[in-house]
Amino acid sequence: MKGKRREKNSSLKKYIVAARYDGMELEQYLKEVMSVSARQRQKLFFSRGVYVNGSSAHTKRVLKAGDMVAIRQFKDTSYGVVPEEGRVEVLYEDAEVIVLNKPAGMLVHPAGQTSTGTLANYLAYYFKQQGQVVTIRPLHRLDRDTTGCVLFAKTAGAQGKLEAMLATGQLHRKYGAVVCGDGALLQEKFPAGTINLPIGRNPLQPNRRQVMAGGKEAVTHFEVAKRGSRYSLLQLSLETGRTHQIRVHLAHAGCPVAGDRMYGSRSRDIRRQALHGRELEFLHPASGEPVVVKAPYPEDMQVLLDIIDAE
Structure with missing residues (x-):
C-alpha cells in the first residue's frame, strides 16, 4: 500500500x-x-529514487x-x-516558473522574526x-524596500x-537605481562602468555591509541612462549577489542611491x-528558450524620473 501511495x-x-557521456559517473x-x-x-540517492535501466543505482555507477x-x-x-491572503502582481507564469513584481516594504520570504x-x-x-x-521556491531575493522582479520555481x-x-x-538580473547627483563622479572613478570591490560585514553593525579588504568578491556593472543635476538614473547588472551590493558599491563611490537611509541619507522625494x-533574463528550464521579464518602475521612483526629465 505504501509503495502504491509513493507511485x-x-x-x-x-x-x-x-554517446558523449559514455563513462560518466551517475x-x-x-x-x-x-x-x-x-x-x-x-535526497534521491538516500531514498533510492535514481534508476539506471529500471534498477535502483548508486552514485558511482558508470554509465554507458x-x-x-x-x-x-x-x-x-x-x-x-503559511498561505496568507494578499495581493500578488504576476509578471510571467507557466507550468515551471512564476515571476512576481515585489512591492516596497515587504520581504521575499519569512526570515528572522518575520x-x-x-x-x-x-x-x-x-x-x-x-x-x-x-512549494514556494524563491531563486533569489530583494531587500525589503527594493521593488521589482522576483523569480520562483514551481517544480x-x-x-x-x-x-x-x-x-x-x-540568470541575468538587471536593476534601475536613481542616485544622488549627475553621475559624473561615478564615471570619473570607474570609467569602464564596472565596480569591482570586495564587500564584507561591518564588524560594529552586523546588519550593514561595507567595502573592505578581505571581503567577498563583488562586481557591479553600470551605465548612466539619464542625467540630471539632482538625480541620475543608472542601469545596473550584477556578476555577484552580495547582500546590499548595489547600495554599498554606489555609496562607497560617493553616489548613493536616493532615499537610502542606511548607506546614504533621507530624501524629501x-x-x-x-x-x-x-528585468530578469533566463533560459526556460523546460524548453531552453530565452525568457525576458520586465517590471515597470513603481510610482515613487517615477516621481524621481519625472524630476530628471524636467531638468
Whole structure:
C-alpha cells in the first residue's frame, strides 16, 4: 500500500545517455546533464529514487551510451510557508516558473522574526486559490524596500536548473537605481562602468555591509541612462549577489542611491531607497528558450524620473 501511495504521488523523469557521456559517473550525470541540485541528489540517492535501466543505482555507477537514467519526482505536498491572503502582481507564469513584481516594504520570504506578510506567504495563497499545492521556491531575493522582479520555481526540477544558471551567471538580473547627483563622479572613478570591490560585514553593525579588504568578491556593472543635476538614473547588472551590493558599491563611490537611509541619507522625494529589479533574463528550464521579464518602475521612483526629465 505504501509503495502504491509513493507511485501515485510521484513520476519518473527519464533521460537516454548520449554517446558523449559514455563513462560518466551517475551523480556527475545528474548534476551536469539533468541539472539536479546537490540537495536533491542527496535526497534521491538516500531514498533510492535514481534508476539506471529500471534498477535502483548508486552514485558511482558508470554509465554507458544508450542507458536510460530515471529519477523519481514527487509532487509537492505543502507550500513550505503559511498561505496568507494578499495581493500578488504576476509578471510571467507557466507550468515551471512564476515571476512576481515585489512591492516596497515587504520581504521575499519569512526570515528572522518575520513569519507572515511576505511575498512567499501571498504567493502560497495565490496557488491555494487555484487549487494547487506548490512549494514556494524563491531563486533569489530583494531587500525589503527594493521593488521589482522576483523569480520562483514551481517544480523541484525547475529549481535545480535555475539554481545552476544562477551559479554560473546564466540568470541575468538587471536593476534601475536613481542616485544622488549627475553621475559624473561615478564615471570619473570607474570609467569602464564596472565596480569591482570586495564587500564584507561591518564588524560594529552586523546588519550593514561595507567595502573592505578581505571581503567577498563583488562586481557591479553600470551605465548612466539619464542625467540630471539632482538625480541620475543608472542601469545596473550584477556578476555577484552580495547582500546590499548595489547600495554599498554606489555609496562607497560617493553616489548613493536616493532615499537610502542606511548607506546614504533621507530624501524629501522618496521614502525608501530608489532601487528596482527592472528585468530578469533566463533560459526556460523546460524548453531552453530565452525568457525576458520586465517590471515597470513603481510610482515613487517615477516621481524621481519625472524630476530628471524636467531638468
